[in-house]
Amino acid sequence: MASNADRRAVERARAKINLTLHVVGRRGDGYHLLESFVVFAEAGDELAFAPADRFSLEVAGPFGGGLSGGGDNLVLRAAHALSERFPGRIPPARMTLAKHLPVSSGIGGGSADAAATLRGLCALAGLSPDGDTLHELARRLGADVPVCLESRATVMAGIGERLSPAPGLPPHGAVLVNPGHAVSTPDVFARLDLTPGEGAGAPHPPLPAGGWRTAEELAGLLGACRNDLEIPARALVPEIDRVLDALEACPGTLLARMSGSGATCFALFGSRAEADAAADRIATAHPGWWVAATTFR
Numbered sequence: 001m002a003s004n005a006d007r008r009a010v011e012r013a014r015a016k017i018n019l020t021l022h023v024v025g026r027r028g029d030g031y032h033l034l035e036s037f038v039v040f041a042e043a044g045d046e047l048a049f050a051p052a053d054r055f056s057l058e059v060a061g062p063f064g065g066g067l068s069g070g071g072d073n074l075v076l077r078a079a080h081a082l083s084e085r086f087p088g089r090i091p092p093a094r095m096t097l098a099k100h101l102p103v104s105s106g107i108g109g110g111s112a113d114a115a116a117t118l119r120g121l122c123a124l125a126g127l128s129p130d131g132d133t134l135h136e137l138a139r140r141l142g143a144d145v146p147v148c149l150e151s152r153a154t155v156m157a158g159i160g161e162r163l164s165p166a167p168g169l170p171p172h173g174a175v176l177v178n179p180g181h182a183v184s185t186p187d188v189f190a191r192l193d194l195t196p197g198e199g200a201g202a203p204h205p206p207l208p209a210g211g212w213r214t215a216e217e218l219a220g221l222l223g224a225c226r227n228d229l230e231i232p233a234r235a236l237v238p239e240i241d242r243v244l245d246a247l248e249a250c251p252g253t254l255l256a257r258m259s260g261s262g263a264t265c266f267a268l269f270g271s272r273a274e275a276d277a278a279a280d281r282i283a284t285a286h287p288g289w290w291v292a293a294t295t296f297r
């Protein structure tokens with residue numbers, strides 16, 4: 001029988017993609033009110049948790065190089081927040097983070113890591129906190145952490161804390177591309193230059209309760225929406241224009257758009273085969289870019 005010391009938990013921290021992102025207001029404290037249709041990709045970081053004498057974090061993986069494993073890492077912040085919320089009930093763990101997602105790239109890698117840490121440490125401890133308690137912990141770690149706890153298609157509102165399930169997605173494929181420029185989320189929001197109460201444009205149209213039969217129908221809805229952070233991010237990182245041009249030039253692209261505060265962009269296709277072919281084409285033409293084909297969930 002496995003002893004306590006042999007127990008391990010493993011969690012996937014999937015990339016978050018904002019298919020739409022309407023900035024509909026600004027709070028007095030400077031945070032922006034959003035309406036966003038969020039989905040999750042196959043690409044993700046991987047976290048492993050094993051019992052130890054104290055909490056520690058080792059960072060590895062292709063994008064681990066520039067990331068500190070110190071106390072400011074969202075993995076350690078999540079671990080400490082959880083053990084403070086449940087004193088004596090979260091045994092310390094040696095945590096390893098395999099960083100496969102580019103950092104500061106609009107796909108919420110850090111937020112997904114924090115959410116995966118909450119899930120993984122609860123699993124290791126055999127603890128099943130109620131959803132509201134986990135949501136509250138997540139909310140305090142960052143605006144995008146609650147949606148990353150869901151890790152599936154969700155409509156997000158407020159500053160990120162109001163969540164409702166999204167309709168099921170139709171058959172489709174998608175490609176993610178990041179040009180290798182980190183983007184600061186506060187800098188992009190600041191460029192919108194909104195005053196408290198002011199929004200960036202029309203509110204989000206409702207999603208059809210019955211969902212969409214085809215990727216073309218989904219692209220029709222997305223085309224009537226926006227990412228309000230795209231214009232300010234493109235002003236800061238002109239290479240985003242090249243990424244969107246490359247995605248739009250692929251055979252079968254139904255829609256190309258930036259995710260979050262950038263610089264990662266996605267394109268939607270009618271099938272996974274078209275997405276795989278587009279990813280191969282872009283990776284060959286731009287060997288320095290991060291490119292991933294996926295199906296959203």
Ligand SMILES: C[C@@](CO)(OP(=O)(O)O)[C@H](O)COP(=O)(O)OP(=O)(O)OC[C@H]1O[C@@H](n2ccc(N)nc2=O)[C@H](O)[C@@H]1O
Pocket residue numbers: 018021030031032033034036105106107108111141142143144145158159160185186189259260261262
């Ligand atoms: C823009 C979004 C869209 O999903 O994604 P990313 O580009 O980060 O992936 C998120 O709202 C980012 O969420 P997250 O990265 O967790 O934000 P936080 O750490 O809480 O806040 C970082 C900073 O972003 C700004 N911020 C964030 C969220 C929000 N609703 N309004 C804001 O103005 C604030 O300047 C804040 O100081």
Ligand SMILES: Nc1ncnc2c1ncn2[C@@H]1O[C@H](COP(=O)(O)OP(=O)(O)O)[C@@H](O)[C@H]1O
Pocket residue numbers: 067072073074075102103104105106107108109110111113114183185260261262
């Ligand atoms: N585990 C982590 N992974 C990525 N970034 C992290 C992590 N912990 C802390 N950070 C910090 O969080 C910030 C945003 O990271 P990230 O979640 O990758 O951005 P984005 O949501 O734009 O993709 C960066 O400044 C980074 O240094």
